[in-house]
Amino acid sequence: MAAPAIELIGISKSFGPVQANRDINLTVEAGTIHGIVGENGAGKSTLMSIIYGFYQADAGEIRVKGEPVSIPDSNAAIAHGIGMVHQHFMLVENFTVTENVMLGAEQSGLLNAGIRRVRAELMRLEREHGLEIDPDAVIEDLPVGLQQRVEILKALYRGAEILILDEPTGVLTPAEADQLFGVLRQLKAEGKTIVLITHKLREILAVTDAVSVMRRGEIVATRRTAETNAGELAELMVGRRVLLRVDKAEARPAAPALKVSNLTVHDSRGVPMVKDVSFEVRAGEIVGIAGVAGNGQSELLEALAGIRPAKSGMVELLGKSLDPCGGIDPAMMRAAGLAHVPEDRHGMGLVLPFREAENAILGYHRDPAYAKGPFLDLSAMRRDAEAKIAAYDIRPPNSELRTANFSGGNQQKIVLAREMERGPKVLLIGQPTRGVDVGAIEFIHRRIVAMRDEGRAILLVSVELDEIRGLADRILVMFDGRIVGERSPDASEGEIGLLMAGVESRDAAE
Amino acid sequence: MDFATTLNVLEATIRLATPLLFAALAGLYSERAGIFDISLEGKMLAAAFASASVAAIWASPLLGLFAGVLVAVAFSLVHGLASITYRGNQIVSGVSLNFIAAGLTIILGSAWFGQGGRTPPLSAGQRFGDIALPGAEALSGVPVIGPIYAQVISGQNLLVYLAFLAVPLTWFVLFRTRFGLRLRAVGENPAAVDTAGISVTWLRYRAVIICGVLTGFAGTYMSVAQAAGFNRDMTAGKGYIALAALIFAKWKPVPVLFACLLFGFLDAFSIRIQGLSLPVVGVVSQQFVQALPYILTVVLLAGFVGKAVPPKAGGVPYVKER
Numbered sequence: 001m002a003a004p005a006i007e008l009i010g011i012s013k014s015f016g017p018v019q020a021n022r023d024i025n026l027t028v029e030a031g032t033i034h035g036i037v038g039e040n041g042a043g044k045s046t047l048m049s050i051i052y053g054f055y056q057a058d059a060g061e062i063r064v065k066g067e068p069v070s071i072p073d074s075n076a077a078i079a080h081g082i083g084m085v086h087q088h089f090m091l092v093e094n095f096t097v098t099e100n101v102m103l104g105a106e107q108s109g110l111l112n113a114g115i116r117r118v119r120a121e122l123m124r125l126e127r128e129h130g131l132e133i134d135p136d137a138v139i140e141d142l143p144v145g146l147q148q149r150v151e152i153l154k155a156l157y158r159g160a161e162i163l164i165l166d167e168p169t170g171v172l173t174p175a176e177a178d179q180l181f182g183v184l185r186q187l188k189a190e191g192k193t194i195v196l197i198t199h200k201l202r203e204i205l206a207v208t209d210a211v212s213v214m215r216r217g218e219i220v221a222t223r224r225t226a227e228t229n230a231g232e233l234a235e236l237m238v239g240r241r242v243l244l245r246v247d248k249a250e251a252r253p254a255a256p257a258l259k260v261s262n263l264t265v266h267d268s269r270g271v272p273m274v275k276d277v278s279f280e281v282r283a284g285e286i287v288g289i290a291g292v293a294g295n296g297q298s299e300l301l302e303a304l305a306g307i308r309p310a311k312s313g314m315v316e317l318l319g320k321s322l323d324p325c326g327g328i329d330p331a332m333m334r335a336a337g338l339a340h341v342p343e344d345r346h347g348m349g350l351v352l353p354f355r356e357a358e359n360a361i362l363g364y365h366r367d368p369a370y371a372k373g374p375f376l377d378l379s380a381m382r383r384d385a386e387a388k389i390a391a392y393d394i395r396p397p398n399s400e401l402r403t404a405n406f407s408g409g410n411q412q413k414i415v416l417a418r419e420m421e422r423g424p425k426v427l428l429i430g431q432p433t434r435g436v437d438v439g440a441i442e443f444i445h446r447r448i449v450a451m452r453d454e455g456r457a458i459l460l461v462s463v464e465l466d467e468i469r470g471l472a473d474r475i476l477v478m479f480d481g482r483i484v485g486e487r488s489p490d491a492s493e494g495e496i497g498l499l500m501a502g503v504e505s506r507d508a509a510e
Numbered sequence: 511m512d513f514a515t516t517l518n519v520l521e522a523t524i525r526l527a528t529p530l531l532f533a534a535l536a537g538l539y540s541e542r543a544g545i546f547d548i549s550l551e552g553k554m555l556a557a558a559f560a561s562a563s564v565a566a567i568w569a570s571p572l573l574g575l576f577a578g579v580l581v582a583v584a585f586s587l588v589h590g591l592a593s594i595t596y597r598g599n600q601i602v603s604g605v606s607l608n609f610i611a612a613g614l615t616i617i618l619g620s621a622w623f624g625q626g627g628r629t630p631p632l633s634a635g636q637r638f639g640d641i642a643l644p645g646a647e648a649l650s651g652v653p654v655i656g657p658i659y660a661q662v663i664s665g666q667n668l669l670v671y672l673a674f675l676a677v678p679l680t681w682f683v684l685f686r687t688r689f690g691l692r693l694r695a696v697g698e699n700p701a702a703v704d705t706a707g708i709s710v711t712w713l714r715y716r717a718v719i720i721c722g723v724l725t726g727f728a729g730t731y732m733s734v735a736q737a738a739g740f741n742r743d744m745t746a747g748k749g750y751i752a753l754a755a756l757i758f759a760k761w762k763p764v765p766v767l768f769a770c771l772l773f774g775f776l777d778a779f780s781i782r783i784q785g786l787s788l789p790v791v792g793v794v795s796q797q798f799v800q801a802l803p804y805i806l807t808v809v810l811l812a813g814f815v816g817k818a819v820p821p822k823a824g825g826v827p828y829v830k831e832r
Contacts, residue, residue, distance in 0.1 A: 088701075
């Protein structure tokens, strides 16, 4: 049997007082796809950065193909045949594909020879692996899936035998993810070794041969994929039993709380993103909007929240007609009983440098409950923040801490606590669990269902189809700015997936 | 305007555009690498002072140039230290360098030469002299082209020609060499450069050093070629105009040439129409004419350039993420 592609022996790494990796032992067999799962902050990315020479381990040994090696920088990793596809692409967005592939491996001081070589090599890779790409395309014009392909090509161009992918599907559509897995399987068939880091269990089960689970900086288990299941892996990741399915009773929808008629919304460039959309959300039900990111869901949410003026259409909130074309603003909608958990918690939901207690009342800071005349009532704010911290199990439980220092899942809980605790009649939620750990996802899902059972109307937007199918009572599928179909959550993933891709179900059936 | 006046204005345009060109190209190298440099002004001033002092003492314009470049590079390294190594705020560092240059040149000038901050006037041999290009005499008889060649193109000094040669050279470096590819990359996404196994720090230092060399040329040109000695605050905002030209040109070398020529022309034109009585408006006030290039800069930047997108990583110190 061939020597393992990578062996890690006793790797430890700490950043100040934080021990990111503790005595890691890991063996990745050559020619396999090895998954590494764990919650955010479990130390997966740190470990991979050590293999790629981005960080130095404090202790331990790395062996590549049986040989002990030292990897002081990325160059050394590349020289040992290790390539990495980072979670945030390491691409220069206004460069062409060729320039990006060439960067750092230009061959000579002048570029011409390198450009010719890269083109020839890209053609070869396209022939051999089916990795099609236009070498002259500019990165920022390419869809995310192709940008990721450029990252893979970069690694292959440098002669990578071992490919590390860090959360590769976070930004991909289900179809793009499947395509990526196809590429990975093919690379494996050609003898390459692949390390796949993710927190999505479905992917691990779909594509890997073996899987190691990390928790709090340690590897707690390694399993052959064929001999494990999602439940066991989730339990290993979190350290306790986790409910993967959302437990909920039958919905009891009452009167319509939010009615949207013929809504059209343009984006900031004037391109229509939401086209003549009509639907309603009743009190006591969760309506999920499924769709590939960028098909108008964001603009729809923003228009309903009063952030982005619509072009035309009408909105009826709790029986009151409102003009979404400039007649509403977020404060007004909030006062009328609508709360909004924005998709992008960093850009819209939170002010990261603020203290937790400040973010916990953001947007409601004019409420007399938090104010003494023109001044903020700091002790009232603290009491309020501490109540929310307790109710939502926000960790660390410190309302004075800068929000940036909370993990993604806890930041999301801060936003959810703020919007849900106001007791809105209508709740808009965008991407409630993006970048959130398995444990926190379970909690957030339970809260959303609890809100529904209290008789509130919930409009849920998520690019995670599993989430939509698990939570929603009715699913609307958005494609190219239109609602192209309504399905019950029992509809198959394939059926909804086709709608998301813009294929009419009738066409597909024939 | 008759032909002779036009030639005069064009000739002045070339002369006035030269320091802008050096400085704007200097800024281009630095900013394309992700280091915003508001201290072009201060570096030019310090270089102008250093070169004029050395040229006066050792009677050599080349030694003056050497001193000017040296001082400007030293300023650049301070800026590099603050903004690359210590990840400080690039605007604050740049502004303080401008203050240091303004103050230091006056203090040292007064202390060394006792002429109220001026350096001793330079004689012809201590300055860069005009160079007659071959064929200028012979061609001067040819209508239109002859006088343009003889008066506008020929008969400038060495530094003028170097400035104009620096444009194609910069284009070549930026778009046809490995260094240029990496330089452009580090200004857009330093993490991509880092993960490709290239040192972000060293790359950015090289960029600011080139910036220093070119601002050294710019300053030297002003005091040892265009004028005959250093006056206090003689750069008079040229560094900022160069920065405006750089933005106007969207950080591209060839458009930088045209932007600098445009600003040079406005400058030359405003000198020309001072005190003249124009039809309709009458005598234009001197203050207005002097403000004209700046007003046009604002108008051009605000209205006609469209969106000038700076290098994406500009102004942001590079820190490895966890």
